[in-house]
Amino acid sequence: MVKDLSVSLCGLRLKNPVIPASGTFGFGLELADSLDLNVLGGISLKGTTREARFGNPTPRIAECTAGMINSVGLQNPGIEALVSDKAPALRRIYDGVVIANISGYSVEEYAYNCARADACPAIDLLEVNVSCPNVHGGGMAFGTDPQSAAAVTRAVKAVTHKPVFIKLSPNVTDIVSIARACEDAGANGITLINTVLGMRIDIKKRKPIIANKMGGFSGPAVFPLALRMVYQVAHACGIPVMGCGGVARAEDVVEMMMAGATAVQVGAENLRNPSACPEIIEALPALMERLGIDRLQDIIGIVE
Amino acid sequence: MQKRLFKIDSNDPVARDTLRMGLRTDAPVAIRSGQFVDIAIPGYYLRRPISVSDVLPDGVILFYKVVGEGTKVMAGMTPGMELELLCGGDPGSQSGMTKGMGSGFHPEKCQEAALLVGGGLGAAPLYLLARELLAAGKRVTAVLGFNKADEICLVEQYRALGVPVHIATLDGSAGTKGFVTDAIAAAKPAFDRFYTCGPLPMMKAVCTTLDAPGEASMEERMGCGAGFCYGCTLQTQSGPRRVCADGPVFDKEEILW
Numbered sequence: 001m002v003k004d005l006s007v008s009l010c011g012l013r014l015k016n017p018v019i020p021a022s023g024t025f026g027f028g029l030e031l032a033d034s035l036d037l038n039v040l041g042g043i044s045l046k047g048t049t050r051e052a053r054f055g056n057p058t059p060r061i062a063e064c065t066a067g068m069i070n071s072v073g074l075q076n077p078g079i080e081a082l083v084s085d086k087a088p089a090l091r092r093i094y095d096g097v098v099i100a101n102i103s104g105y106s107v108e109e110y111a112y113n114c115a116r117a118d119a120c121p122a123i124d125l126l127e128v129n130v131s132c133p134n135v136h137g138g139g140m141a142f143g144t145d146p147q148s149a150a151a152v153t154r155a156v157k158a159v160t161h162k163p164v165f166i167k168l169s170p171n172v173t174d175i176v177s178i179a180r181a182c183e184d185a186g187a188n189g190i191t192l193i194n195t196v197l198g199m200r201i202d203i204k205k206r207k208p209i210i211a212n213k214m215g216g217f218s219g220p221a222v223f224p225l226a227l228r229m230v231y232q233v234a235h236a237c238g239i240p241v242m243g244c245g246g247v248a249r250a251e252d253v254v255e256m257m258m259a260g261a262t263a264v265q266v267g268a269e270n271l272r273n274p275s276a277c278p279e280i281i282e283a284l285p286a287l288m289e290r291l292g293i294d295r296l297q298d299i300i301g302i303v304e
Numbered sequence: 305m306q307k308r309l310f311k312i313d314s315n316d317p318v319a320r321d322t323l324r325m326g327l328r329t330d331a332p333v334a335i336r337s338g339q340f341v342d343i344a345i346p347g348y349y350l351r352r353p354i355s356v357s358d359v360l361p362d363g364v365i366l367f368y369k370v371v372g373e374g375t376k377v378m379a380g381m382t383p384g385m386e387l388e389l390l391c392g393g394d395p396g397s398q399s400g401m402t403k404g405m406g407s408g409f410h411p412e413k414c415q416e417a418a419l420l421v422g423g424g425l426g427a428a429p430l431y432l433l434a435r436e437l438l439a440a441g442k443r444v445t446a447v448l449g450f451n452k453a454d455e456i457c458l459v460e461q462y463r464a465l466g467v468p469v470h471i472a473t474l475d476g477s478a479g480t481k482g483f484v485t486d487a488i489a490a491a492k493p494a495f496d497r498f499y500t501c502g503p504l505p506m507m508k509a510v511c512t513t514l515d516a517p518g519e520a521s522m523e524e525r526m527g528c529g530a531g532f533c534y535g536c537t538l539q540t541q542s543g544p545r546r547v548c549a550d551g552p553v554f555d556k557e558e559i560l561w
Contacts, residue, residue: 026532030549033403034305034530046534054537054544059525061535063350063374070527075534075544209525219349271528271535272350274390275307 003285004295007041009240009262010163010188012097012124014041017296018253018281021244021267022047022101022127022167023072027086031274032093039278042097044191044265045086047129049103050113052078062200062209067219067246068268069198071212074103074132079113083120091122098122101167102156103129110142111155118160126162127242128152131169131194133216140194143169146181153185165242167191170222170229179233190233191242191265193226218268222246227259234260234301248276250283254291260301305390305403305530308333312385313363315378319457321370322425323379327387328363334392335359337433338408338501338521338553341366342390342529345374351390352378353405353529353548355501355521357428357458358435364391367428367457390529405529406552409499409519411436417443419495420467421484421510423502424450427458429521430501434467445493446470449484449506453477468493485509511556518556522547 005016019042025031028043037043055075062069077086082100090098100117104110110128117123130143130152142148149166156164166182168175170193179190195216200209208214226245234241243261247253248269256264269276284296293299313326335341335356341364342351352374358365370379381387392404411418411433418437420430427448434444446462449472456478462469471479472487480487484506500510501521511520524547527535531549538545540558545551 024528024533026534030530030532054539055534058536058538060537061350061525061527061533063348066349068349068527070533070535072534072537075537268349271533272344273307274305274528274530274532 001294003288003293004297005281005284007262007297007300009097010125012163014097014263016041016281016284017257017261017263018277019044019099019242019263019265020270020277021265022099022129023070024267024270028090028094029086035275035278037094038096039281040096041263042099042125043090043094044099044101044127045082045090046076047074047101047103047132048076048079048082048113049074049105050079050109052076052081057211059209059211060215062215064198064200064217064219064221066221067217068271069200069210069215069217070195071210071215073212079116083116083123087120087122097124099125099127101127101129103132107151107155110152111159114156114164115159118162124162125165126156126160127165127167127191128156129167129194131167133169133171133195133197133214140169140171143178144172146178149178150181150185153182153187157186163188165189165191167194169194170225170245171197175229176232176236179237183237183239187239189240189242190237191244192229192233193222193245196222196225218245220246220248223252227256230256230261231259231303250280250287253280253284254287254293254299257296257299258301258303262300305392305405308389308391309386310363310389312381312383312387314383315381318367320454322455322457323368323370325366325368325378326363327366327389328360330362332361333359333364335364335404336408337411337436338429339392339404339406340552342405343378344388345377347377348374350527351529353526355429357431359432367425369425406548407550409433409521409553411440411442413517414442414497417445417495419488419493419498419516420444420446421488421498421500421502422446422448423484423506424455426500426502426521430499431458431461433499434462434465438465438467445491445495447472447484447487447491447493449473449487449502450478451475483509485513488514508561511559512561519553520556520559521552522554522559523552
């Protein structure tokens with residue numbers, strides 16, 4: 001039997017649930033020469049702020065066991081470049097779901113950026129990043145308490161009719177209360193998890209490897225943590241969840257979906273294997289066959 | 305850029321902590337001087353970007369230094385073992401995957417005579433450049449700097465091409481005692497363009513001392529190695545540039561020394 005990989009996400013049909021996560025796939029355009037982008041269910045674009053940002057000093061990358069730390073610090077060309085150049089250019093060559101990942105330093109900036117993204121026909125869905133651990137005075141500050149996460153959610157919902165997912169940080173004590181606050185404030189869905197704040201030290205130099213000292217840890221090592229949070233949030237909220245964190249294989253996609261994810265984002269794995277997403281998608285039908293799954297949509301949240 | 309399996313042909317020590325690895329694959333490779341391959345090392349999460357020192361019809365030659373755990377594992381590998389590389393694709397392929405890793409040097413911008421200035425393993429990518437320059441009928445002089453005589457490598461290969469090589473060592477154990485800039489001052493080679501690869505302070509000295517136009521190959525800790533993670537960004541005269549994809553080779557004027 002032909003396997004049905006498609007999923008429905010807030011009324012958008014994804015040909016499969018696999019989406020490169022924001023920050024690990026540029027604007028998609030960087031990989032257009034090397035991959036067939038059109039096999040991807042969606043693409044979450046690089047996190048964008050109002051003004052262009054250089055980001056953090058280098059080194060921005062540190063290898064870890066089963067993962068890595070990044071401290072890119074939201075390098076991006078700014079919201080106008082996203083809506084007038086990057087997203088339309090991707091739309092011309094890509095027929096899947098285009099997700100703009102929006103960051104900000106104030107509630108007003110989040111709303112402004114989302115209003116600009118709302119006006120861009122190339123963008124299908126907004127993912128609001130209240131969880132970047134690599135910028136000061138913004139990013140994660142909005143995602144670590146329910147009131148500020150709700151304030152950002154309300155502000156962006158007021159300026160867009162596109163589906164809004166709030167991307168949450170795992171660096172909190174009670175993920176469920178934050179997810180619920182976003183749902184109550186009108187979010188259409190939740191993406192989780194962003195990276196875990198981490199650190200490495202060069203023991204010869206006696207200094208942190210990352211110039212900014214700390215950065216976001218991701219990779220297969222965080223998969224169980226991400227899966228647990230996806231499970232908790234999916235079962236506590238009525239809105240769909242995009243699961244993200246340490247996904248490296250087709251098996252991880254199925255596991256995330258059984259925990260409650262409607263779509264699954266692949267992050268750090270793209271950095272070690274640029275064709276990770278196409279390879280995962282290609283492996284899904286045979287895995288579904290082995291597991292007796294005909295429609296991926298049927299397994300979402302199947303684990304009680 | 306494409307992912308390809310290569311088989312280790314040889315992996316031999318050539319100087320202190322320095323090895324030469326020959327890798328072969330089953331189809332032609334398209335790689336220019338200054339480009340690199342990105343090697344997956346079993347048991348380690350990220351790839352290791354290593355510049356290409358020479359290109360065979362179906363393979364590459366790399367020189368690498370054992371600087372950490374990943375290169376230590378590489379040093380223990382034996383002929384016959386396979387490595388998965390990201391590299392430029394088959395030049396005959398229609399798949400659009402022929403673009404290599406990194407920008408590469410620009411031998412075509414040299415008019416008549418080139419000066420190659422390498423520090424340590426910076427001599428490795430400049431060797432392929434020397435071959436390209438010679439094939440285009442240019443004259444080539446190399447100035448290679450090392451800390452000590454026991455680190456010297458590639459000099460015989462350059463000389464086998466007919467390239468005059470001037471050596472500088474910091475401790476004076478071979479060639480001119482001092483920096484590459486001292487050896488350049490002593491040798492007074494004629495050139496209209498220079499190309500440099502090596503430690504940042506050396507390249508800074510070279511680029512700010514020499515009047516001629518020049519190019520420098522920069523190094524940075526990389527994530528993806530292919531231009532989409534923005535982990536290795538450098539601030540330049542023309543704004544943020546990715547070392548892996550916009551570089552690693554930049555015009556000397558681009559770099560904010």
